[in-house]
Amino acid sequence: NLLAIEDxxxxxxSDAPGSLVRSFxxxxxxxxxxxxxxxxxxxxxxxxxxxxYAGMLDxxxxxxxxxxxxxxxxxxxxxxxxxxxxxxxxAKNKDIRVLYDPDGQEVLLYxxxxxxILIITDNIKTLHTVISRLTAESLVR
Numbered sequence: 001n002l003l004a005i006e007d008x009x010x011x012x013x014s015d016a017p018g019s020l021v022r023s024f025x026x027x028x029x030x031x032x033x034x035x036x037x038x039x040x041x042x043x044x045x046x047x048x049x050x051x052x053y054a055g056m057l058d059x060x061x062x063x064x065x066x067x068x069x070x071x072x073x074x075x076x077x078x079x080x081x082x083x084x085x086x087x088x089x090x091a092k093n094k095d096i097r098v099l100y101d102p103d104g105q106e107v108l109l110y111x112x113x114x115x116x117i118l119i120i121t122d123n124i125k126t127l128h129t130v131i132s133r134l135t136a137e138s139l140v141r
Contacts, residue, residue: 002027005044014066020055023048024118030070033130038072039123041130049115056097056110056118060086063120064099064108071122073107080107092128 004026009016025045032040046052059066068077079101086097099108110120113131121127 004028009066012067012070015059015062016066017055017058019051020059023051023055033126035125037123039121039126040071041119041121041126042067043130043134044118044120046112046116046118049112052118053112060097060099067120068108071108073101073105073122076101076105076107091124092131094127094131096124096127098124 005024005028006021006026008028008030009021023046025047027045029043030040031043032038056063064077064080068074071077080099086099089096089098094111094113096109096111098106101107106122106124108120108122109124109127110118111127111131112118113134117134119127119130121130
């Protein structure tokens with residue numbers, strides 16, 4: 001049996017807004033990339049971009065606590081002050097919301113690849129790799 005995103009978030013005892021969870025397609029992907037530094041990622045298909053976008057902005061105050069422990073950056077996330085806000089950056093023509101630790105290292109970030117795919121990770125290189133692979137996959141089809 002596949003675990004639905006709603007059940008995954010419930011297991012993590014997440015406080016994700018209901019409108020956000022309802023904007024997610026139940027099937028998602030949780031993965032890991034190795035290399036010089038291990039990193040995890042979540043790819044979530046969306047059924048409503050508008051609700052997902054607004055819901056992610058609303059969830060920013062709790063997301064580090066809710067899903068941070070599943071990422072290798074979990075230890076650094078403990079050092080992030082609760083009042084720390086996500087910041088907007090643009091990389092490779094993608095808008096990215098990034099949460100930095102006090103040393104200026106990204107500890108959590110997310111980006112909408114398109115109106116139907118959300119990627120959450122803890123490393124900018126991982127985000128670029130996932131985006132490249134998903135883009136290449138869509139071009140092959």
